[in-house]
Amino acid sequence: MQRVAAEPIEVLRTRTSQKWRTYADDVLPLPVAEMDFPLAPPIAAALHAAVDRSDTGYASSSRPVAEAFQGFAATRLGWDVDPARVTCTADVSLGIVEVLRRVTEPGDGVVITPPIYPPFFDLVAEAGCAVVEVPMAGGIDEGWQLDLPGIEAALAGGARAMVLCNPHNPIGWVPDPESLRALAEIAAGAGATVVSDEVHGPLSQPESRYTPFLTVSDAAREHGFAITSASKSFNIPGLKSALIATASERSDRVRAALPYEVEWRLGQFGAIASIAAFREGGPWLDGVLASLDDNRRLLADLLEDELPGVGYRMPQASYLAWLDLSALDWGDDPAAYALEHAKVALANGPGFGASVGRGHARLNFACTPEVLAEAVTRLADAR
Numbered sequence: 001m002q003r004v005a006a007e008p009i010e011v012l013r014t015r016t017s018q019k020w021r022t023y024a025d026d027v028l029p030l031p032v033a034e035m036d037f038p039l040a041p042p043i044a045a046a047l048h049a050a051v052d053r054s055d056t057g058y059a060s061s062s063r064p065v066a067e068a069f070q071g072f073a074a075t076r077l078g079w080d081v082d083p084a085r086v087t088c089t090a091d092v093s094l095g096i097v098e099v100l101r102r103v104t105e106p107g108d109g110v111v112i113t114p115p116i117y118p119p120f121f122d123l124v125a126e127a128g129c130a131v132v133e134v135p136m137a138g139g140i141d142e143g144w145q146l147d148l149p150g151i152e153a154a155l156a157g158g159a160r161a162m163v164l165c166n167p168h169n170p171i172g173w174v175p176d177p178e179s180l181r182a183l184a185e186i187a188a189g190a191g192a193t194v195v196s197d198e199v200h201g202p203l204s205q206p207e208s209r210y211t212p213f214l215t216v217s218d219a220a221r222e223h224g225f226a227i228t229s230a231s232k233s234f235n236i237p238g239l240k241s242a243l244i245a246t247a248s249e250r251s252d253r254v255r256a257a258l259p260y261e262v263e264w265r266l267g268q269f270g271a272i273a274s275i276a277a278f279r280e281g282g283p284w285l286d287g288v289l290a291s292l293d294d295n296r297r298l299l300a301d302l303l304e305d306e307l308p309g310v311g312y313r314m315p316q317a318s319y320l321a322w323l324d325l326s327a328l329d330w331g332d333d334p335a336a337y338a339l340e341h342a343k344v345a346l347a348n349g350p351g352f353g354a355s356v357g358r359g360h361a362r363l364n365f366a367c368t369p370e371v372l373a374e375a376v377t378r379l380a381d382a383r
C-alpha cells in the first residue's frame with residue numbers, strides 16, 4: 001500500500017490552524033485532532049478550481065454532498081444512504097446539538113460514555129440538557145465495551161437520549177454490531193434516541209471496520225440519527241460541512257423540523273471539498289490509513305522501549321492514543337506536566353471525564369514517525 005507521508009515540521013509550522021498556532025515553536029503539538037498529512041489532491045484541485053471561478057457564495061443545498069456521500073458510504077462503509085434523508089450543516093457538533101434540541105425537553109438527561117470527546121459535555125449543555133455519565137466498561141488492558149446495563153438504567157431513570165461515539169474518541173474503540181444492536185433495543189424499550197457521531201468511521205482500520213449505527217436494525221433506524229462528515233478523515237474541519245442522516249419516518253420528521261438555518265450553515269468550501277473527498281478521495285484515504293497503521297504500531301514499540309509503565313491499547317480507528325500515564329506520577333493532569341517539562345502538548349485526560357481521565361492524556365499520532373519518536377523521547381526524558 002502506498003503511504004501518504006505527513007509533512008515535515010518546518011512546513012507544518014507555516015500552517016495557521018489551531019494545532020499550529022496554540023503553542024510556542026519549541027513545543028510538539030499533539031493535542032487537537034488535526035492531521036499533518038497534505039490535503040488529498042482531488043480536494044486541493046476542487047478548492048483551487050472554486051477559487052479560480054470565485055465560487056464563494058452560499059452552498060446550494062444538501063443534495064450534492066448527500067449524493068456524493070451515498071456513493072462513498074455504499075462502497076467504503078457498507079451503508080445504503082438515501083440522499084433524500086440527509087440534511088447537511090456546518091459541523092458534527094452543531095448537528096448533535098440541533099438533533100438533541102428536538103428530541104429532548106429542557107433539563108432532560110443525555111447519556112455520554114467517558115472517557116469521551118470533551119465537547120460532548122458542552123454540546124449536551126448547549127442543547128439545554130443534563131449530562132448523565134455512564135463510563136465505558138473495561139479498560140486499556142482488558143479492552144472496552146459499552147456498559148449496556150448502565151445505559152439501560154440511565155434511560156429507565158429518565159434520560160431521553162444518548163450521544164454515541166462510533167468509533168469512540170479518545171479510546172479508538174470500534175463498537176461491534178451486536179453491542180450496537182443491543183443499544184438500539186435498549187433505546188427502543190425506553191422510547192429514547194441515539195445520536196451516533198460517526199465522524200471517525202472512515203478512519204477505522206481494515207481489520208476492524210466500523211458499523212454505521214443505522215445499518216444494524218429497524219430499532220436503530222427508528223430511534224437513531226447518524227451525524228458524520230469528511231472533516232476528520234480528510235482533515236478539512238475548518239471548512240465546515242457535516243451530514244445528519246436518518247432512516248425512518250420517525251427520525252425523518254425530526255430532521256424535517258430542523259430550522260431552515262441549520263442547513264444554511266453548510267460552508268460552500270466544505271461542501272465542495274466533501275464532494276471531492278467522497279467521490280475521489282478513497283485512494284488518498286487508504287494511504288493515510290496505512291500510515292496511521294504504521295504509527296499506531298510504532299507508538300506501541302516506542303512506549304515499550306522508552307516508557308514501559310505507560311498504558312496504551314492500540315486503537316482500532318483514527319489517530320488518537322489514550323495513554324494511562326499514572327505510573328509516571330505526573331499528577332491528575334499529566335498533560336500539564338508534559339507541556340511544562342517535555343515540551344509536548346497532549347490533550348488533558350480529566351477533560352474526557354474527571355472520573356476516568358485522571359492520570360491520562362490523549363496523543364495525536366497523525367504526524368511523521370520522526371515527530372512521534374521525538375515526542376516519546378521527550379516524555380521519557382522528562383521523567
Ligand SMILES: Cc1ncc(COP(=O)(O)O)c(C=O)c1O
Pocket residue numbers: 033090091092093094117165169197199200229231232237242
Ligand atoms: C467524536 C468527534 N465528534 C466531533 C468532532 C468535531 O467535529 P466537527 O468539527 O465537525 O464538529 C470531533 C473532532 O475531533 C470528534 O472527535
